[in-house]
Amino acid sequence: MTASLTRRVDELLAGAFAACGLPTETARASRASRPELADLQCNGVMPLAKAAGRNPRELAAAIATALGERAEFDEVGVAGPGFLNLRLSAGFLAECAAAQASDHAHAGIEQVDTGLVMLDFGGPNVAKPLHVGHLRTLVIGESLRRILDAQGVRTLSDTHLGDWGLQMGMLLSELRLRFPDQPPGTLPPLTEHDLQVLYPEAAAACRADPARMDAARAATAALQAGDPDAYKVWSELRRISLEAQTRDFDLLGAHFDLLLGESDVQPLIPGMIADLRERGIAVESEGALIVEVATPDEAKPMPPLLLAKSDGAALYATTDVATLLARKREHDPARIIYVVDQRQALHFEQVFRAARRAGYADGIELIHAGYGTVNGPDGKPYKTREGNAAQLSDLLGDAIERAAERLPETTPDAERETLARLVGLAAVKFADLSSFRTSGYIFDAERMVSFEGRTGPYVQYACVRIGSILAKAASQGASAGPIAVTAPAERALVLECARLPDVVASASRNLAPNEIADYVFALAQSFSRFYSECPVLAADTDAERGSRLALCALTRMVMEKALWLLGIAVPERM
């Protein structure tokens, strides 16, 4: 049983608070904002002083006196209006580091059981290649999945394919126009590229020509009515495009337990609508079927959810509610997290409210983890020079190519490709996960692949250097020994490693992978400093070398774990 450093300190603080007759909710330590004064600080005394009718500094002093006698602390001081400054003892730090290092499975990350969590991300549309708009949902969604997984939470990821609706009708009718002689129920020979341009052209034609749009609607209706020929062509289209999309998923390292789509819940819809009608939840309005989701006591306007068009056709929202129903029936998760563009916030609010009214979400916490857009240098959503949405594979390919150019001359040819891919993808992912989910960011290819400073490759590089030391140590027969914390850079590094459990817990609570990115960069910085200040193999004594080797191993374990949470893998060399 390895309690994290902060957890152990929190317990000591809570004991001291209680001994002074104070509530213990705020008896928590955080990283010191002024490292020259302390390792950790506690701000929890000040808010309590007023309620207790006591002077905050006196209260803090009483706690400091009690704590200062413990072996875990070298010094406990009071500063300013009542900050508690904690300086940890070298022995305690060494003990915590050893405990964390021995936890090979979790690196100290606290395991929790919050019930099954379903993650909905990716969401590619059939016959449309993944584009820049899919980058964030895949990168953030996968990171959240890994963060939960690292906490021991059971997860189920589903990409929720856009494989139904009018877009399919557009495609089917477009194919019929282009290949009038094609036997019904068969797909003409199309290359992947043909398929990719088919949809944009079909959509444009439908927008421009009402007759084309009518044909698309008719084809949609036929497919939804179960026309066997339409179904055969559709399912072939779906298979081919999913193959290409799966390659992009694999390249990005996005893992899906389920590859379900909108089409999978269509059979549920008629029954669902009948049920909602019967119970008076769905009502007619202007010819369409809606669900009122506004509450009377609420000032904020909340438009109703449109459940079916006046012609009876199902909509995006219909499918989303039905998907919720299906997930409830088949998996009964405790939570569903939708990693979808922030611009769809209102849509999800409506879907969630409708599902709750219908009782389809009982016992399920529904969360829309929205994200901001990827923007070009002009601050507007990223476009290619031709004005189209850039394809995801092009974007990633570009980063990988630039990474390849940066590789040292000495890199063996056999490794170049793998290495460039690891480094290029790390650059893209780290840049994406560095800013908070809901804020958009400017995708500046030049900056991102410079690989200097606060980048994925910087962190990978730190990790590679650790590996290099450990490999050399092994070849020299030097082995790790007990950890002793003496040099300032060693102390800082141990403290940084010890933060991992807190950071993971917080990132999970806030669904914020950027907290992990912040952390892993700080850890890499901390190691880089240690690297330049503390010789390992050339340490003064065997004991010092052994301790530093152990520190290197601990740091690598923590760093690799943190990078894994971001979906970033570490090469052997770079």
Add this chain to the structure above:
RNA sequence: GCGCCCUUAGCUCAGUUGGAUAGAGCAAUAGCCUUCUAAGCUAUGGGUCGGUGGUUCGAAUCCACCAGGGCGCGCCA
């Protein structure tokens, strides 16, 4: 019109339950490779946290108003 989000260093962005002197990277300047990978390390300069008022021991953070920007708002997804 209504609603939601945003505004922090020249640029791109962080900023935990309100906490001490608001941080990082890039760019700029000055150093550091006969020692474990210089994709690195060290140091310096750079700020009216959009504006005004309020809440309190304390506000980038909470509240109100104002200015500027983005996004969304029943028969698309």
